Amino acid sequence: MKKVESMIPIKTESAWRGTSDCRNCGIREMVLFANLNEHDFAQIHAPIDDLEFSQGAMIYAEGSTAQGVFTLRSGIVKLVRSTVDGRQRIVRVLRSGDVIGLEALASAQYDSDAIALTSTSVCRIPLGVIQKLSSGSPRLLAQLMLKWQQTLKDADDWLADLNFGTARQRVGNLVLKMRTAENSAISMLFSREDMGAMLDLKLETVSREISRLVREETIEPLDKQGRIYRVCHPERITAH
Structure with a gap:
C-alpha cells in the first residue's frame, strides 16, 4: 500500500465553514451530503478527513475492514476485484462526484480494491457520521438510497457495455x-x-x-x- 500524500483532519463544524468549505464545494450537489443543512451538520462531532492520493496509491483494499465512505472530489479511481483464478479485473471507474465504498453501510468489509488512476483527492466520512445522520435526517437517508440504486445501475451498465x-x-x-x-x-x-x-x-x-x-x-x-x-x-x- 502506497503512502497517502497528505491528510488533513477536519472537524465537521470546520468542514462546514472552514478548511474544506463544504458549503462552497464545487461538486456539492453531486456528493453524498448535497441535501444536508447546517442543523444536520451541527449534530456531527466525528472528524471528516480530507485525503490526497498519488497515482497508483491504494485508497482501501478488498476485504479490509470498512472505516467509512468516500466522496471523490477530483481525480479518477478504479475498483478492482480478484477473480477465482487470481486475475485482476477492473469492475468500474469512478470520477469526480462519485461515492466510493458505499458497501460499507451494509458490510464490515470493502468488496474491491480502490486505487487512484490519477492524483486524487477524497473526503472520508466515518461510518458513525453517516449512521447518525441516517437516523436523524430523512433527507440523507433518501439520498443514500438513491446513491445505492444509482451505484448498482452504473455497475450493471458498465458490465453490459464494456x-x-x-x-x-x-x-x-x-x-x-x-x-x-x-x-x-x-x-x-x-x-x-x-x-x-x-x-x-x-x-x-x-x-x-x-x-x-x-x-x-x-x-x-x-x-x-x-x-x-x-x-x-x-x-x-x-x-x-
Whole structure:
C-alpha cells in the first residue's frame, strides 16, 4: 500500500465553514451530503478527513475492514476485484462526484480494491457520521438510497457495455463513457493495461483499436501520453 500524500483532519463544524468549505464545494450537489443543512451538520462531532492520493496509491483494499465512505472530489479511481483464478479485473471507474465504498453501510468489509488512476483527492466520512445522520435526517437517508440504486445501475451498465461486443465496440464504449461532465467532446482515458483489464482484452488489442480510431479521425489525441482525446465523431465510434 502506497503512502497517502497528505491528510488533513477536519472537524465537521470546520468542514462546514472552514478548511474544506463544504458549503462552497464545487461538486456539492453531486456528493453524498448535497441535501444536508447546517442543523444536520451541527449534530456531527466525528472528524471528516480530507485525503490526497498519488497515482497508483491504494485508497482501501478488498476485504479490509470498512472505516467509512468516500466522496471523490477530483481525480479518477478504479475498483478492482480478484477473480477465482487470481486475475485482476477492473469492475468500474469512478470520477469526480462519485461515492466510493458505499458497501460499507451494509458490510464490515470493502468488496474491491480502490486505487487512484490519477492524483486524487477524497473526503472520508466515518461510518458513525453517516449512521447518525441516517437516523436523524430523512433527507440523507433518501439520498443514500438513491446513491445505492444509482451505484448498482452504473455497475450493471458498465458490465453490459464494456464486456460484450467486438473489441472495437468495447474500446469505443469506454471512450464514450470516459467523456468529461464539463465537456462531452473530451474523453479522459488511462493506461492501455488498465483499459485491457477492464475490457477483458489484451493490451495490444486496446492499443490497436485506439490507433485505428485515431487513423479514422473518429478521435483526436490532445496529449503525448495518449490519455486525453477529443471525440470528433461519437456516432461512428462503435461502428464495425
